Amino acid sequence: MNVGLFGVVISATRQEGRGSAMKSPAELTVAFIGLGKMGVAMAANIRRAGYSLAVWNRSADKAAPLIALGARLAKTPAAAAADADILISSLADDDAVKAVVSEPDGVLAGLRPGAVHIGTSTISPTLSDELERMHAAAGRCYIAGPVVGRVPAAEAAQLLTFVAGDAERIGASRSVIASYAPMIFVVGERASQASIAKLIANFLGASALDLIGQSLAWAEKSDLPSALVQQMLSSFFANPATREYVTKISERDFDAVGFTASGGLKDVKLMIAAAQDVNLRLSSAEALRSKLEASIARGWQDKDWSCLTDIDRR
Structure with missing residues (x-):
C-alpha cells in the first residue's frame, strides 16, 4: 500500500x-x-x-x-x-x-x-x-x-x-x-463499499506475501545470496508491516501467528466472490486459495497465513 x-x-x-x-x-x-x-x-x-x-x-x-x-x-x-x-x-x-x-x-x-x-x-x-x-x-x-x-x-x-x-x-x-x-x-x-475496500486491502497484502515467497524461491533455486534478495525485497516493499514479512517468510517463521491460514482462506474466498459479483476473475486470488487450501491440508491451518508461500518453496 x-x-x-x-x-x-x-x-x-x-x-x-x-x-x-x-x-x-x-x-x-x-x-x-x-x-x-x-x-x-x-x-x-x-x-x-x-x-x-x-x-x-x-x-x-x-x-x-x-x-x-x-x-x-x-x-x-x-x-x-x-x-x-x-x-x-x-x-x-x-x-x-x-x-x-x-x-x-x-x-x-x-x-x-x-x-x-x-x-x-x-x-x-x-x-x-x-x-x-x-x-x-x-x-x-x-x-x-x-x-x-x-x-x-x-x-x-x-x-x-x-x-x-x-x-x-x-x-x-x-x-x-x-x-x-x-x-x-x-x-x-453503501455499506458494501467499505467491505470491498477492506477486501482489496487484504488482496494487496496477500499478493505481497505470494510475491515475496516466489521471489525467494527463485533466488534460492538460482543460488543468489539470500541476504541480497532480502535487501531487494525490503527496499521494494517500504511498508513497515511488509518488511516484517520479508524476514518472516525468509526464515519460515510461521509459528508466530498474526493471522491464521484458515482465516486467510476465508478472506481470499470473499475476495474471489466479491470480484465475481462484478464479472471479474481474480486469477491471483484463485492461486492464493489453492495454496492456502494446500497449506491447511498439510495441517498448517493455525500457522501464520504467510505459510502459503512455502507451497512454492517446497
Missing part, C-alpha cells in the same frame, strides 16, 4: 465530521460485541478514551481485562445493546455476524431506535448491504467499518478503518471510531 498517499487522505478525512454532531465520551454509551484478540484491544482503547462500555462475548472469561478497566459484562448481545448509542462488533465471519445480529437475543433485539451499529469485521459485501437494510427496517443505523492492522496495531490504537454508511452518523461516531482507529477513510454511503 502507498503510505504517502494514505497520509494525504488521512489528513483530509480527519477534518471531516468535527461539527456539533460530535459528542464527548461523557455523552455517549458504547457496547462492544466479540472479544477475540482484536476485539479486546479495540474495546480497551474505547474504554481508556473515557466511554461507558458494555461488552459481550460467547466465552465470558475473555471479558476479564475489560471488566478490570471498568467495563460492564452483559449476558446477551441484546442486553449489551440496550443502553448503547453506538454498538461495535468484531466477529469472525458472515455466519457469526448474522447470528449475533438476528438471534432472538441479538443486537437488533436490544438496540434502541436511532442507535448505530458499526461492524468492524471482514465480511462479504453482500452481507454488509443486507445488514444495512435490516437495521434500516428496524429504525437503526448500520455503518460498515472494517479495520486494517494486526493485533499490535490494535493494542496501540493505530488501526486503519474503511467506513461506509450515512455521512451524518459517521460524523457523529467519529470520536469513538478514532479511539481505536485514528486513520479513517470514508469510502461511500
Whole structure:
C-alpha cells in the first residue's frame, strides 16, 4: 500500500465530521460485541478514551481485562445493546455476524431506535448491504467499518478503518471510531463499499506475501545470496508491516501467528466472490486459495497465513 498517499487522505478525512454532531465520551454509551484478540484491544482503547462500555462475548472469561478497566459484562448481545448509542462488533465471519445480529437475543433485539451499529469485521459485501437494510427496517443505523492492522496495531490504537454508511452518523461516531482507529477513510454511503475496500486491502497484502515467497524461491533455486534478495525485497516493499514479512517468510517463521491460514482462506474466498459479483476473475486470488487450501491440508491451518508461500518453496 502507498503510505504517502494514505497520509494525504488521512489528513483530509480527519477534518471531516468535527461539527456539533460530535459528542464527548461523557455523552455517549458504547457496547462492544466479540472479544477475540482484536476485539479486546479495540474495546480497551474505547474504554481508556473515557466511554461507558458494555461488552459481550460467547466465552465470558475473555471479558476479564475489560471488566478490570471498568467495563460492564452483559449476558446477551441484546442486553449489551440496550443502553448503547453506538454498538461495535468484531466477529469472525458472515455466519457469526448474522447470528449475533438476528438471534432472538441479538443486537437488533436490544438496540434502541436511532442507535448505530458499526461492524468492524471482514465480511462479504453482500452481507454488509443486507445488514444495512435490516437495521434500516428496524429504525437503526448500520455503518460498515472494517479495520486494517494486526493485533499490535490494535493494542496501540493505530488501526486503519474503511467506513461506509450515512455521512451524518459517521460524523457523529467519529470520536469513538478514532479511539481505536485514528486513520479513517470514508469510502461511500453503501455499506458494501467499505467491505470491498477492506477486501482489496487484504488482496494487496496477500499478493505481497505470494510475491515475496516466489521471489525467494527463485533466488534460492538460482543460488543468489539470500541476504541480497532480502535487501531487494525490503527496499521494494517500504511498508513497515511488509518488511516484517520479508524476514518472516525468509526464515519460515510461521509459528508466530498474526493471522491464521484458515482465516486467510476465508478472506481470499470473499475476495474471489466479491470480484465475481462484478464479472471479474481474480486469477491471483484463485492461486492464493489453492495454496492456502494446500497449506491447511498439510495441517498448517493455525500457522501464520504467510505459510502459503512455502507451497512454492517446497
